[in-house]
Amino acid sequence: MQIYLPIADLPVNIFLVLAMGLAVGFISGMFGIGGGFLMTPLLIFIGVSPAVSVATVSSHIAASSASGAISYWRRNAVDLPLALMLLAGGILGTALGVWLFTWLRSADMLDLLIAVSYVVLLGAVGGLMVVEAIRAIARTYQGKPVVLRRPGSHTWIHGLPFKVRFKRSKIYVSAIPVWIIGLIIGFVGAILGIGGAFLLVPMLIYFLRVSTATVIGTSTVLTLVTMGSATIMHATTNHLVDAMLALILMVGGVTGAQFGARAGALMKAERLRLLLGILVLSVGMRFAIDLLVQPNELFSIRLVGGS
Amino acid sequence: MKYFSAIALFAATFFAPQAASGEKLISSLSSHQVLVSSSFAGAELVLFGSVERDGATVPRRNGYNLVVTVTGPRQTMVTRRKDRVFGIWTNAESRTFVGAPSYLAVLSNKPLNEIASIGVQQRLDIGFDNVPAPQTPALQPTDLLFRDALIRLKKERGLYIEEPNSVTFLTPNLFRAGIRLPAEAPVGNYEVEVKLFADGANIARTASALEVVKVGVEQFVASSARDHGFWYGLGTALMALLTGWFASVVFRRD
Structure with a gap:
């Protein structure tokens, strides 16, 4: 069944989009991520322009993180003060990101930036995840205990001023790195159409040593608010959010996430991280191939305006 | 007189073939x-x-x-x-x-x-x-x-x-x-x-x-996205919240 998307200005098969939502939702539920880094490339692949994809996916991630945030909240797995502190940076980062997005779009450089950033970001993060997960799996095979959190080890981050105690996350850190992490996530998310959970969760664990009990719940709340505000900002400045596309993606996404969460619960944490790492890495590689291999069609056309 | 004949000649050459056909x-x-x-x-x-x-x-x-x-x-x-x-x-x-x-x-x-x-x-x-x-x-x-x-x-x-x-x-x-x-x-x-x-x-x-x-929904979505960007964005964000909330109610297990 074909449906015409009013903002993307193209007809799509409603079941195809629904299936994409379900599949990405399944993966996002399984790994506890928003899935934006998969959804944005998929939309570009079916013909939606990168700009509309990024803007629309932000609302899709808002929906999937909303259902996640509610269930983590019920389980008391959200550190609200930490989330609010991250948000202080996150909202500013989102605004900066939307501003740069608009500027790059007018300068005709948005598509290149999206592609290059995907390669660099996903390649680096995916590579690190794979290496880390393989080491963890090797350690368990050798019978050594898995060390995820080293409570005693302090880095230079812990020497910074303006220290705040976050009780629920069991940390006592400076507000500066918290604020900067929020800023980075908001900024990157707004430009690339990703929620950034796959960046945020490792950052919170490795830099701030946030307790694993609250890390995902807190990051989900941050994602919800930054992506919700990114939706509003993208709609206000660029008019590129396709509500109809977003609705289909959301319905598929939140449904798939429920089944993904059940599947994820059955797997070991290191295996999950390895799978996620491979997934992230392969999306990055896909973008790299597009940049490095000579395309079949060198020309492209773009509408600049009516007359 | 000369002027008139020039116009007549012009008219004849221009319109004659069509008039005759x-x-x-x-x-x-x-x-x-x-x-x-x-x-x-x-x-x-x-x-x-x-x-x-x-x-x-x-x-x-x-x-x-x-x-x-x-x-x-x-x-x-x-x-x-x-x-x-x-x-x-x-x-x-x-x-x-x-x-x-x-x-x-x-x-x-x-x-x-x-x-x-x-x-x-x-x-x-x-x-x-x-x-x-x-x-x-x-x-x-x-x-x-x-x-x-x-x-x-x-x-x-x-x-x-x-x-x-x-x-x-x-x-x-x-x-x-x-x-x-x-x-x-x-x-x-x-x-x-x-x-x-x-x-x-x-x-x-x-x-x-x-x-x-x-027409219809298409027209409504397209025009509100263009003319009322902020409210349209707010509406989409609320729709996202609602969808998420709805899913957490429907699939609630705990």
Whole structure:
């Protein structure tokens, strides 16, 4: 069944989009991520322009993180003060990101930036995840205990001023790195159409040593608010959010996430991280191939305006 | 007196052939309005028409030929070409074409070159070499490369159509032509120009128009996104919250 998307200005098969939502939702539920880094490339692949994809996916991630945030909240797995502190940076980062997005779009450089950033970001993060997960799996095979959190080890981050105690996350850190992490996530998310959970969760664990009990719940709340505000900002400045596309993606996404969460619960944490790492890495590689291999069609056309 | 005769002579040379031939071209579109709703997947319109003759009309031994040109709203398009820059394939050179038709169909009953000479085609602005003429200011050979790419890509998407067999003469005087509008056809006013040829000369023409409009949900979403961006964004964000909340209620396990 074909449906015409009013903002993307193209007809799509409603079941195809629904299936994409379900599949990405399944993966996002399984790994506890928003899935934006998969959804944005998929939309570009079916013909939606990168700009509309990024803007629309932000609302899709808002929906999937909303259902996640509610269930983590019920389980008391959200550190609200930490989330609010991250948000202080996150909202500013989102605004900066939307501003740069608009500027790059007018300068005709948005598509290149999206592609290059995907390669660099996903390649680096995916590579690190794979290496880390393989080491963890090797350690368990050798019978050594898995060390995820080293409570005693302090880095230079812990020497910074303006220290705040976050009780629920069991940390006592400076507000500066918290604020900067929020800023980075908001900024990157707004430009690339990703929620950034796959960046945020490792950052919170490795830099701030946030307790694993609250890390995902807190990051989900941050994602919800930054992506919700990114939706509003993208709609206000660029008019590129396709509500109809977003609705289909959301319905598929939140449904798939429920089944993904059940599947994820059955797997070991290191295996999950390895799978996620491979997934992230392969999306990055896909973008790299597009940049490095000579395309079949060198020309492209773009509408600049009516007359 | 001399002045008058000059005008008379001018009038005679200009209007005489048409006056003597007396053919009248009548055409009608199956629909003047195409509605883009959420189930829009393109449309097919039919143009009907006939060539009216009277007693004084000279016989045309080689029969009639017809060229139908449908031109969509004009747009400014940029054609970009990828090049290798520092090892990366990225958009490098580009050309801007102002006033290029968003949609263009050139339909005829036989190849244009068999209907009229290239000179006549140029004068009447028919055919792909002449219509999408974003010749700003003057096209260099390299610019032509970009123009050809624009035409080729538009053809691939069904927005530019060149069909030398889509006009059919049902009888020597009665014709029909099918006009295909792809789902991507932009909203706006489309001009439909019908030109009748005999023996290589344009002997009659008629023009008509059609309109592509968004209706229903499509129209509502598109116009509110454009005119009330903030509220539209807020609405979408709330819709996201609601969907998420709804899912957490439906699938609640704890």
